[in-house]
Amino acid sequence: MTDIIIIGAGPAGMTAAIYARRASKSVLVLEAMSYGGQIINTPDIENYPVAAHISGFEFAQNVYNQAKALGAEFKFEKAVEIRDSGDTKTVVTPKNEYEAKAVIIATGSENRKLGVADEDKLVGRGVSYCATCDGAFFRKKAVAVVGGGNTALEDALYLADIAEKVYLIHRRDRFRGEDATVEKLKQRENVEFVYNSVVTKLNADKKLESVEVTDKQGNVRTLEVSGLFVAVGRIPENQNFASVIELDGAGYAVAAENCRTKTPGVFVAGDNRVKDVRQLVTATADGAVAATEAVKYINS
């Protein structure tokens, strides 16, 4: 039996692995995709102490190497269920069942869709949820970014260096993301802000050709773009674990700052937890807290 199974190898999960290993607990990290989580899509992190600039990919790689060097084991399998039998927790994947004394759920979140017709059909044919992954396909072309949070702002800034023109479409006239990034965008001549508007139609033949946006007065405008980058937030990935954790109305795991859930021995860390500030620094902080609490739980 492993001491602590950590579900999710994003910044929260991998930081938890570091803390748990330093407390001499055996650690298995289960990750459905690849390590790093959503931060690997951030081209330049400027708000994490120590490094004035670091790419999300490099950040993730460093934390992964640190956790591995300390002896954390990683397996790339998707956890689909946690069964609680008191002192033993069983984490189920499509291939295996793993037993642990404590489990930390650090699954983060997945992309929220716009919900406009043909959105799914056009993924890979103009619609993307990752500017750093797909931006290069739109060199010297016109693109649009939808959203008003830090992801949308950073995506727009990244794309402004690649694309000929970037429309930033937001449903309000104030951004949720940082003013500092908004100011940088305002300096870019090829960025146009499209406020108080939502995307109402995607026009495509084989590939995206334009998007229709409708403003609050009902005026419709067609933007000729070959790329649409959707950055309208994320949905917490907690549904598989609803039998052992309480979820709020939006699907976030209810846990206090000590990361303890309603089930003793099951902890939650990172963006999938109910909290006010979702940042890289708060995700790694959660990882440290959850691992420390899990160690306390096992030793008690």
Ligand code: NAP
């Ligand atoms: P977010 O902060 O939740 O912002 C989502 C944005 O999408 C909001 O502006 C929202 O509009 C808009 N939106 C939601 N549903 C929509 C819809 N159906 N149609 C049109 N617009 C819609 O999400 P995020 O930008 O992905 O960021 C997630 C978290 O990660 C945030 O806490 C963010 O600060 C953090 N983050 C941090 C960094 C960094 O530290 N460098 C980088 C990226 C992200 P409203 O504003 O009107 O609600």
